[in-house]
Amino acid sequence: MREVNSIPMMVLKRDLCIYMRHKGEVLTVPLFFVIIVSLFPVAFGPLPSELNWLIPGIIWIAALLASLLAQEHSIRTDYHLGIFEQLLLSDYPLSFILFIKTFANWLVTGLPLVIITPLLALSFAIPSQTIIVLTGSLLLGTPLLSLIATLGVALTLTLPRGGLLLSVLILPLYMPVLVLGTAASILATQGLNSSGPLALLAALTLAAILLVPLALSTLLKVSVT
Amino acid sequence: MLEVIGLACSRNDVVLFSNLSFQVAAGVAVQLRAANGSGKTTLLKTIAGLLPAAVGKIAVHGSLIFLGHNANLHPTLSARENLAFLSTLTPSNSKITNQQLDQALAFCNLTQQRNTPCAELSAGQRQRVNLARLYLSAAKLWLLDEPFANLDQTAQKLVLQLCAKHLSNTGALLVASHHEVIMPEAQLLDLEKYA
Numbered sequence: 428m429r430e431v432n433s434i435p436m437m438v439l440k441r442d443l444c445i446y447m448r449h450k451g452e453v454l455t456v457p458l459f460f461v462i463i464v465s466l467f468p469v470a471f472g473p474l475p476s477e478l479n480w481l482i483p484g485i486i487w488i489a490a491l492l493a494s495l496l497a498q499e500h501s502i503r504t505d506y507h508l509g510i511f512e513q514l515l516l517s518d519y520p521l522s523f524i525l526f527i528k529t530f531a532n533w534l535v536t537g538l539p540l541v542i543i544t545p546l547l548a549l550s551f552a553i554p555s556q557t558i559i560v561l562t563g564s565l566l567l568g569t570p571l572l573s574l575i576a577t578l579g580v581a582l583t584l585t586l587p588r589g590g591l592l593l594s595v596l597i598l599p600l601y602m603p604v605l606v607l608g609t610a611a612s613i614l615a616t617q618g619l620n621s622s623g624p625l626a627l628l629a630a631l632t633l634a635a636i637l638l639v640p641l642a643l644s645t646l647l648k649v650s651v652t
Numbered sequence: 653m654l655e656v657i658g659l660a661c662s663r664n665d666v667v668l669f670s671n672l673s674f675q676v677a678a679g680v681a682v683q684l685r686a687a688n689g690s691g692k693t694t695l696l697k698t699i700a701g702l703l704p705a706a707v708g709k710i711a712v713h714g715s716l717i718f719l720g721h722n723a724n725l726h727p728t729l730s731a732r733e734n735l736a737f738l739s740t741l742t743p744s745n746s747k748i749t750n751q752q753l754d755q756a757l758a759f760c761n762l763t764q765q766r767n768t769p770c771a772e773l774s775a776g777q778r779q780r781v782n783l784a785r786l787y788l789s790a791a792k793l794w795l796l797d798e799p800f801a802n803l804d805q806t807a808q809k810l811v812l813q814l815c816a817k818h819l820s821n822t823g824a825l826l827v828a829s830h831h832e833v834i835m836p837e838a839q840l841l842d843l844e845k846y847a
Binding site: 433434437438441444445448449504505508509510512513514515516517518519651652 | 697700701702703704716717718720722723724725726728729733736737738740741742743747
C-alpha cells in the first residue's frame with residue numbers, strides 16, 4: 428500500500444517548490460514591509476524618544492498590510508487546476524492538507540517578516556526588551572494572519588475579482604491580532620510584564636490552528652461540489 | 653465494480669438526466685455518448701463522489717481514478733513533478749519510484765519533455781501527462797472524461813492500449829467521449845435517452 432504519510436510531505440514540498448519558482452512574488456512581501464516601515468521616518472522626521480512606543484504599532488500595521496499582499500495563494504491556483512477534486516478523491520483528510528498549505532504560505536510570507544523585524548526595529552533605536560517582545564508577538568501572530576487570510580481566500584474562491592473583497596473581508600478579522608501584538612510591545616516599552624497579551628495571542632493562534640483547517644475543508648468541499 | 657440505480661442529476665436546477673440505471677462489471681468498458689452539455693461530466697463527477705446525486709444510488713466497489721477536462725497540471729512544475737504529485741494522490745497506488753515515473757513518461761513519449769514546465773507543453777502533451785497517470789494507476793475503476801481531447805493518432809492509440817491492458821487486468825472503464833465507437837468491445841450508453 429502507499430505510504431499515506433507521504434501526502435502531506437508531497438504537498439509541502441510541491442507548494443514550497445512552486446513559491447521558490449516565483450521568487451519575485453515571494454520577495455515582494457518583505458520588501459513591501461520594509462518600505463512601509465521606512466515611510467514613517469520619512470514622513471515625520473526622527474521621532475523623539477518619548478514617542479518610541481509608536482514604533483511597534485507601525486511595524487505591526489506594516490506587517491498586516493504586507494500579509495494582505497501575500498494572498499496570491501496556492502489555494503486559488505489549485506482550486507482552478509482541479510487539484511482539490513483529486514485531493515478529495517485521495518481519501519486523505521483535506522483539513523490537514525489545507526493546514527500544510529497554509530503553513531507553506533506562512534513559511535514564505537510570514538516567517539521572513541519575523542526575521543526582518545529585529546533588524547528593522549534596531550534602526551529605530553528602541554530598547555532590546557521591546558524588540559524581543561515585538562518579534563515574539565509577530566512570531567505568534569503571523570501564523571494567525573496566514574490562517575485568517577487563507578479563510579478569506581477560500582471564501583472568495585469562486586468570485587471573479589475576489590481579491591478586492593478579500594481585503595475588506597479579512598482586515599477586520601486581523602484587528603484582535605493587531606491589538607494584542609501592539610499591546611504586548613507597548614507594555615514591554617514601558618518596562619511592564621507583557622506575557623498577558625502574548626499568551627492570549629498564542630491561545631488565539633492555537634485555536635485557529637485547530638479550527639480554521641476544519642472550516643477551510645468544509646468551504647472547499649462546498650466550492651468543489 | 654460500479655452499479656448505478658435510478659440516478660438523476662441536475663445542474664442549476666435543470667434536470668440533466670433521470671432514471672439512469674446501469675452496471676459496469678470488471679473487465680468491461682462502457683462508453684458514454686451524448687451531446688455537449690447533456691451531463692457526461694456531471695455523471696462522471698457524481699460517480700466519483702464530487703457532486704451530489706439528486707436521486708438514486710451509486711455503488712462503487714474498489715478504488716477509482718477520475719481524469720477530468722481539467723488537466724490538474726501546475727504550470728510552474730515540470731511534467732515529472734506534476735506526475736509524481738498526482739500519482740501519489742490515487743488511493744490504491746503504492747509508492748511510486750522514480751524509475752516508474754520515467755517508465756510512464758517514456759510510454760507516453762514525454763521523455764524529452766519530462767523536465768519542461770507544464771506551461772510550455774502543448775495541450776496534447778499535457779493530456780499525455782495525464783495518460784502517464786493512468787499508466788501508473790492501480791485503481792480498479794477508471795472514469796475518463798474525453799480522454800482523446802487534443803491527442804494525435806499515435807497518442808490515441810496509447811489510450812486504447814492502456815484501456816485494453818486495464819480491462820485485461822479485470823479493471824472497469826467508463827469513458828465519456830463524443831468520438832465514434834472508441835473500442836469495438838465497449839458497450840454504448842446514450843445519456844440523451846434519459847434526458
